[in-house]
Amino acid sequence: MAANRIIMLADCQSFYASVEKAERPEQKHLPLVVAGDPERRSGIILAACPVAKKYGVTTAERLGDSLAKCPELIVAKPRMQLYIDVSLMITTIYQSFTDIVEPYSIDEQFLDVTSTLHLYGTAEQLAQTIQARVLAETGIYTRFGIASNKILAKMACDNFAKKNSSGIYTMGSQQMKEExxxxxxxxxxxxxxxxxxxxxxxxxxxxxxxxxxxxxxxxxxxxxxxxxxxxxxxxxxxxxxNGIDDSPVTTTLAQTVPKSIGHMMTLPQDYSSASEIKIVLLELTELVAQRCRSKGYMGYVVSVSCMGADYERPNGFHRQMKMLDPTNITNRIYDTAVKLLMKHWNGLPVRKVGVSLSGLCADDEYQLSLFDLNREKMMALEKATDAIKSKYGDSSIFRAVSITQPGQALLRSKLIGGHFK
Missing domain, CATH: 1.10.150.20 (5' to 3' exonuclease, C-terminal subdomain)
Known part of the structure; x- marks a missing residue:
């Protein structure tokens, strides 16, 4: 079966930088990078356009090093929501050629064109057609690895399509052995x-x-x-x-119960008092509980981790506690998280805090308790606040402690993947 499939791995060249250049046509031939903090001229390079790469600029290096190589470098602030929107636009274009499209990352997607290829000619011709349409509609240049399975398509794209003038490479069994x-x-x-x-x-x-x-x-x-x-x-x-891969291109993720749902945050500076750490702990707990409710889960086991900033002499803890009953109510999880903090924190400054909930089960059935008469009321309140946040954004309603100096929730609501939307 695998030998008869036609699978493509479509990759967007220097995606973040390409999106920024598409928004600024006057900078088409200029060196541009997307970096963490353009205002302070510091941070890490998230993406570099091909022009910048000719100066030796590479992804993941420090912005200061890139500026030393290319002083005239244009530095763009990351706009994650824009990149997500453009990625979804490109997905829609792919879906007009085949209904079997599997996102692999924000800038890479697998396409199974086995059933629709006869409408467009050869695989190379179809790749050229898609390539031209994506470029015309979004300004993004795409490269295509073509093979009989996902593994070979990925290696064809990474090792050959990204390095040839057409941006397209087909890897059959002969090319695999010879190239x-x-x-x-x-x-x-x-x-x-x-x-x-x-x-x-x-x-x-x-x-x-x-x-x-x-x-x-x-x-x-x-x-x-x-x-x-x-x-x-x-x-x-x-x-x-050996290029052996029978996995299908899938349009939906398998619906399996995750082992845990959690979130970890690196703080802007050391937090040295319990009151400061508790504020972040509450914000993280609320985020974890909200994610659990959105996915339809409750959990038994609360885990808390705190770490210092000195990685050469690490300090901190990671501990967990099992509750009597599963819950996804913020305050219940937070109470357990605070107990863990106060029992295991050694008083040294903390730079990273994490909260997770495991031992998950579906939240549509649970044991009623004569000693927990407020549970229904609290769950209704949580669902109401979730609905407000879903409609108006995470910053539309928040706890008062989040506007204090240690609070991070308002800043986090402006970020996607650690970068500004």
């Missing part, structure tokens, strides 16, 4: 720098070296290196190297 297998093993999907070093030490230098190693032999090699529980990883890497 992909020649590449250093570091270029294989799922191989990071650490695993690359381990594989090199095992004598595996290229993707082809790994692909041609008999699976049982590879398992033995990895057992010697990583221990006896490494057979699954050995088979995973062997299958990737």
């Amino acid at each position: 992909l297998w020649k590449l250093p093993i570091a270029r294989m999907f799922m191989v990071g720098s650490r695993m690359n070093r381990h594989l090199n030490m095992m004598g595996l230098e290229t993707i082809g070296d790994l692909a041609s190693t008999p699976l049982e032999q590879l398992k033995q090699m990895m057992r010697r290196k990583f221990g006896r529980d490494s057979d699954i990883n050995a088979e995973l890497y062997w299958r990737i190297a």
Whole structure:
């Protein structure tokens, strides 16, 4: 079945930077980056346009280093909501060519065009058609890896489509053996720098070296290196190297109960008093409880973690406590979280705080208690505040402590993924 499929991995070039350039046509040929804090000329490069990359600017480096390489660099403040909106527009374009589209990240999506390809010609012709339409409607240039499965399509895009003039590359079995297998093993999907070093030490230098190693032999090699529980990883890497992947392109996520729902926040400065930490703890608890309610879950186990800023001499704690009954009511979870804080915090400054709820179950059935007569009233209040936030935004209603100096909820309501909307 896999050999007959036609799968594409569509990737948007320098996505955040491309969106900014599409909004500023006069800067089309100028070096531009999207970075964390343009006003202070500091932060990390989130995206660099191809012009900026010619100066040696790279993603994830410090803005100061980029400016040293290219003083005339244009620095754009991230606008995450705009990037999400453009990504959804591009998804809609893909869906006009096939109804089987699976987002892989904000700038990458898998397309299964097996059933609709006959309407558009060859796979390369279809990729060119989609590429031209996305560019015309959004100003974003897309690259396409084409193969019989998702793994090969991903590696075709990353290693070849991104580097050729057309932005399109088809990888069949012949191309896999003649082109992909020649590449250093570091270029294989799922191989990071650490695993690359381990594989090199095992004598595996290229993707082809790994692909041609008999699976049982590879398992033995990895057992010697990583221990006896490494057979699954050995088979995973062997299958990737050989381009074996039967997973379908899926349009919906599997509806499985998550193990936990939580949120962690890095604070703008050290918090040294219990009263300050409790404010952040309450805000995080409210966020976690709101997410649980939106997904239809309650939980038994509350976990709290607090960490200091000195990573060379780490301090802090991560502890959990099981409640008698499951809940998704903010105040109930918060009461348990405070107990954990006061019992395990050693009084040293805190820079990172996290709260999570686990032991999850559906919230449509629960045990009534004669000693908890306010539960229904509290749940109704929570649902009312959730509805207000859903309609008018997270900052439309908030707790009074959030306007105090330690509060972070109002700032967080302006962010997506840690960056301003």
